[in-house]
Amino acid sequence: MNTGYNFRPPSTSPNATSTNYVGPTNGSLATSPVVPGQFFDRIIQIWLENTDFATASAAPEFKSLASRGILLDSYYGLTHPSEPNYVATVGGDFWGMASDNLFNIPSNIATIVDLLDTKSISWASYQENMPTDGFTGFSFSSANYLSPGSSRTRAFYVRKHNPLIIYDSVATVPSRAARIRNFNDFAADVNANAIPQWVFVTPNLVNDGHDTDVKFTSSWLKYWLEPLLANPNFNDGRTLILLTFDENETQTVNNQIFALLLGGSIPASLQGTTDSTFYTHYSALSTVQANWALGSLGRFDTNKTLANVYSPVAAAVGYTNQVVTGSSIPDLSQSGTTPGPLNPDPSLVTPYPAPDTSAVGAGGGPVFV
Template sequence: MLRSLLVFGVICASSVPRALAATAWRFSGPATSPTEQTGNYTGFSNNTLQDTHVVKGKAFNRFIQIWLENTDFEDAGSTPAWENLAKRGLLLSSYHSLTHPSEPSYIASVGGDFWGLHNDDYYHIPENVSTVIDLLEEKNISWATYQENMPTDAFYGYSHSSTNYLNSSAVDYPFYMRKHNPLEIYDSVSQNPARQGRIRNFNDFANDVVNGSLSQWIFVTPNMVNDAHDTTTDFCADFLEYWLYPLLDDDRFNSDGTIIVLTFDENETYAKQNRVYTLVLGKGLPRHLVGKTDDTFYTHYSLLSTVEANWGLKNLGRNDVNKTMSNVFDFVAKKSGYKNVHVPEEKRPQLNVTGVFAGPLNPQMYLPFYAPEDLQIKGAGGQGVYVADSLDTSAKYSTLGDAQNLTTTPYPWIVEEES
């Protein structure tokens, strides 16, 4: 099996109340603008990144993904804010999430697998499991993630409650949830001192924009009300008008060669196929595609394969090389020479099933973490698999044997609450 090189600590996970009702919320910007720091978050930023070196890509030079929550494709598509944004970008009309609920899709989008996970509990993933960060750093491509209302860089807690800036008479609210911060869940990132400072909050974001030093690969998670999780699609639209609209006109964020992917983690109706509304925006989008629709079958794994193709990166040897699931964004595939696979609707996998996959994050059907099955396979970047020095390459899925039920025994990858 893969060897865990880290003994996890015991962290307090506070209980998390749900929103009282969607109608109780009225949007208010936490700051005067997205480039201003604010006391409505916890603490001001006292440092900036220095990411001014640019590694040129084949189709874009900066890749920003912004994740929103739990909305059916039809609901987002009928909202004026999204209709207006669609006129400025490319609609990916057949883009899909991977499963339910949130956390599995988040960790899969940066690691190429959701490892059998089917809940939003407090997990960690051992440090010899690679992620997109390993691929980027090998090519000296800068990266950062920005998490709204996260109190400190690389905060390890399950959630964080802070002053309710929407209602001064209300109690503190859990605006931040770790389940939406995938790089914090991978120990190879969150437990690496050289990487921890790149898991940042929105005050850091404002500081980095003003400093003109945003990274080339960026993952953005708004807080639990602004991403529509605890509110409505209309509330989220108000957030986008406050936060994203001005940034689209700011060259420090949306410079030439910038691609911005606005997507949802999953749909709201579990009985439906898991199609989510996804737009590609930014000055790096070819002009002839603005206002158009691309009906190619994509999933969250396409976020990995598209980045790999653009910068000629190695791959993770997981679902980022599953050709059915990881088509490269078409305009990037054409620039990089990658050939996508046509997947007709009747042959697309069901992506709304939950709890049926064995894996290391499924205590009911537990398997140890496993190495890529084929270490020689080439991905969208034309390169082979990235292999961490500490990886036991003999432990492959096909050699692990039957899954076990660990629900009555100590489970290795859960972070336990303090009593």
């Protein structure tokens, strides 16, 4: 998609506040002791939107970034449309969801936050153009900074790209909801060297490519990510960065997406290499679990086929990944065919399943109940 917009920086720099972000900063998060991991001490996930692997991998900025990291060329989204992919990567399931509607997943359903909290590992999510911390609204419109002088507003923020707020176990707990932060808070946190150990970043609807295209997103990466890669408050020698997309654009083919591991934790010997291990969004969960020897959610985060651990982390912890290639790669291009409590087809609606307490995840710890 190309709306005709030209990229315009929403702020003077990634670590500067801006009235374009609407919500004021609430000051920086309090720093807490670092819990050492096996391969990284901080992981930052940056999600972009709706782009085929071939399109992203051919773009000059993505090529440049890939030369400094590990290209994961067998990485797959889980389904269509966007929202179920987001909720799955923090909750281990998308619950049959097949739309981008407003959902409130019940408070007895655990997420990655529960696993992190068991070991006092700090976390936060940063959502560009979200008006206030912990905002639960469906979307938010603000002045269109791409068209200076215009009186028109547009929606830059949408809830469906904010996975943790969709879970009531986060959204209805004030201390947790306060950690769903806007980009003015991000500026405060990076300047105070207070970026937590687990981080999820969602750019706004133009910068993530949802309403624009990969060229526009490339300009945002040059403006936002490139300077931060050189900022030790964001990217130190123990930081792993996952840059990826929620789903591909061409939904008639399997759901292969561009994914890249960057950051100071990637050794020079692996920079500019390609890893063809089969991964999905569940791998983000299993990799975090393996790195910090966490428990699991007892869901698809423990599925040996769908939740391979990123190879450098697997090597560091001694985890053996499954070999999934060619025709053994499952078809992940479907939408609406998976039974679950949020499936729109009444014949496919099921209750929320209890965690499988016999499951063993990549971290080896107990299933969180």
